[in-house]
Amino acid sequence: MVTVTVSPKYQVVIPRAIRESLGIRPGQKVQVILCGERIQLNPLRPVHETRGFLRGIDTAVERERDRV
Numbered sequence: 729m730v731t732v733t734v735s736p737k738y739q740v741v742i743p744r745a746i747r748e749s750l751g752i753r754p755g756q757k758v759q760v761i762l763c764g765e766r767i768q769l770n771p772l773r774p775v776h777e778t779r780g781f782l783r784g785i786d787t788a789v790e791r792e793r794d795r796v
Contacts, residue, residue, distance in 0.1 A: 742769070
C-alpha cells in the first residue's frame with residue numbers, strides 16, 4: 729500500500745509504479761467513483777483500445793426455451 733498526500737489544491741500524484749502498471753499517460757482521463765468511504769480511480773480507455781477484449785469468450789451458455 730502506498731500513501732499519497734493531498735495538496736492544498738486537492739490534487740494527488742498517482743505513484744509511478746501504479747501509473748506504469750495501468751499504462752496511465754499525461755492528459756488521460758480517469759473516472760472517479762465514490763464507494764462508501766473509498767475513492768476509486770478507473771482509467772478511461774478510448775473505444776478503439778477495447779476492440780477485441782472479448783475475443784475467445786465462451787458464448788455456449790444454456791438458454792431458456794423462449795430465448796433461443
